[in-house]
Amino acid sequence: MNERVEKRSMGLKASRALSNTIxxxxxxIMSVIWLIPFVCIVLQSFRVESTWQVGYVIPQQWGFDNYIKLWETNFPKWYLNTFIIALVVAVxxxxxxxxxxxxxxxxxxKMxxxxxxxxxxxxxxxxxxxxIILYRVLDDLGMTGNNSLPGLILVYVASSGMGYYVSKxxxxxxxxxxxxAARVDGATRAQVLNKIxxxxxxxxxxxxxxxxxxGPxxxxxFARYVSQLKPLGMNVAVGLQSWLATDTMTFNNYTLFCAGGVIVALPVAILFMCLQRYYVEGVTGGAVKG
Amino acid sequence: MKKVLALILALAMVFALAACGGTAPAPAGNDQPAPAGNDQPAAAGNELAGTYDILVWVGEAAVDLTKKQIEDFNANNEFGITFNAEVNPVSEATAADQMLVDIDAGADLYCFPQDQFARLVQANALAKLGDAAKAFVVENNDPGVVAAGTAGESVYAYPLTSDNGYFMYYDKSVIPEEDVDSLEKLIADCEEANKFFAFEAQSSAWYLASWFFATGCVSEWTVDDEGNPLTVNDNFNSDNGLIAVKGMEKLLKSPCHTSSSKADEFANGAAIVVTGTWAYEDILKVLGDNMGVTDLPSFEVDGQEYHLGSYNGCKLMGVKPQADAVKGAALHKLAQYLTGEACQMERFNELSWGPSNLVDQQSPEVQANPGLAALLLQGAYSRPQGQIPGAWWNIASVIGDEVKAAASEDDLKAALKNYQDKIEALFELDTSALLFVGAWNGWNNADEADTFYFTKNDDGTYTLTLDVPESDYMGGRIVKPGDWGTDKGFAQVTDGADLVKDLGADNPDNNIVFAEAGNYTVTWDGAAVTIVKN
Known part of the structure; x- marks a missing residue:
């Protein structure tokens, strides 16, 4: 009996090793495929010998020129806009x-x-x-163009009550x-929520x-329409896209665009790394009982 | 009690929302009052004096120069006008799209390529030029460019550049100079060197038309004041058209072809790119001394050579219709200045934008620019773009894909037939309706209750039964929706001529004037009008 088990487990080990290798x-292979675009963007953002799209990936000359140039454009304003919107919406x-x-x-x-x-x-x-109708309403309220910030916050927050499924x-x-038990001890409903x-x-x-x-x-x-192409009312996505709007603009702004893309990805990446542990628990947590 | 309260509160909320709707400003877009512009007699200079806040859209490259030019205008104009201008970088192609999204929020002054002109006029996003401004534009600019800003009898936009054509850039290190005149040799050179030949023939009708122009095909349109197609003279589906697609097939089926007109193709392994002057500086950066610029090559079908043609287009500057007529007139003065001789020359010097101004075009600096020189060389084979309805671009752009997929000559013919069918369908939409405009329905040529529509019969004739009430003038005529043509009226009446009055010279619009009130049946058979009294 014991022998048989041992034999079988040997075969199991080998086949497990094989399947793990595969x-x-x-x-x-999949992660390389997924990572290539991001690696390209990061590498391109450090290329200083030219500003357009080229047929190679690794820059011939490295430097921070693109990142320094970003601060002379409207990019900081777009970044701030996006950050304020995202922060307020998050809260x-x-x-x-x-x-x-x-x-x-x-x-x-009832109901x-x-x-x-x-x-x-x-x-x-x-x-x-x-x-279309939201755009009209925002426009009539004066929350478009350079004032797009409150307008966008309103739109993003407005329907958030409907996204309760996972947490419920x-x-x-x-x-x-x-x-x-808490109620018996005299806690109010709010206290139950906050403390328990x-x-x-x-x-x-x-x-x-x-x-x-x-999300934001x-x-x-939506941000594209609400901004009405006023540079001060754009968020990063719209702003960066405006650098690539035509052929000749791509030519002069491509590496700058990549640098912007990297900066945009940074806070989200950091946030994810710090909170990854909770994130996985959170996504699967709600699935136990719906 | 609680329920009643809840109900009242809910109703109050609904009404609050309804009230919001009521007090909101009128929707934008086509509901605006008619374009003010300077349609009215030119205002005297001092009436325009004042400070105006305006929004201006120009391409990214031109932002600083335009700011400077507006300041120059502020400092030097004789009318006492001062503009507080916010100049934003919005590329010309995007500008037209954004104007159509929301005209109210759009710029007061904006630039666009001429292919966007028809739909901007249709959307009422351009203010008509007054007589003086029109005369100024016509007198000082390239006639082809003026035509591009004209719909019907009216001019709606100021010419900004005249360099929107395409020609050939090539890499001298790959392509020997003696081969540049022959498409077949160029394809062979590219295939041998394993390099690309970039010609945007598959997604862009603008580039694709080049092949048809080579064999003498035409696609000439007239559009009405609203930018809708009126007539077309198009022979792409012909023997010459077949030669054109056979030539196109040679390039499209070659492994070296890529359908693009982007400057950065050179950085990605292209040896030839067909594009325009706007790419000049960018390509120079990549190729340096190896950059060659020349006109398009010729291709050979059945032993005969055909030189590729091109469109010759331009960029225009438009003024948004203004609610404040004085501001509108002041904006027209600014637009006139910005598109005048001095500003166009500045734009050429700083941005290499080819001028449309006749004096600037003759200047030695302009004549010496290599990009513009190649355009001039290609100019012998180019056609002014004129007015083309927006739908054409989509209809024609699919020919390239169909040619590439074609397996036989029949497939090529089918592609051309398909094109022709779609063009004809464009007109059926317009000719399928006729209506009667008359004094007794307020000359109503609109989609309203008192519009008299004809019914189309199975045999292709149109019939309408209508009541003509007693009045001093019981005249009217048959027109198409939105059109005021005078070709279906009194002179075309054959049967029933005794029922209408002949007013002779007093009837310049060819109106049918009924002799007495009553109920009539009017029939139009495509050439003649028949009137029967019921």
Missing amino acids: IYILLI VQTIIVLCMSYTLSRFRF RAGLMRFMLILGMFPGMLAM GFFDTIPKSLDE ILPLAKPIVIYTILTAFM WGDFV
């Missing part, structure tokens, strides 16, 4: 989403199911459908008896903040 080779949207999830997870009220279904259906319409799922997994639920749901809070930050950080289509 999987690793596959993964390495406000997180608060709204968490309150919404808590309410739908813990309270039982609760109806409301959830209604939001589900609303969510099925692509957001782009509302773009996570809240559902926290035992209700904890709430009840949120500390237990840290991963999902971080996940919510991250996604709320990422990379948005292009």
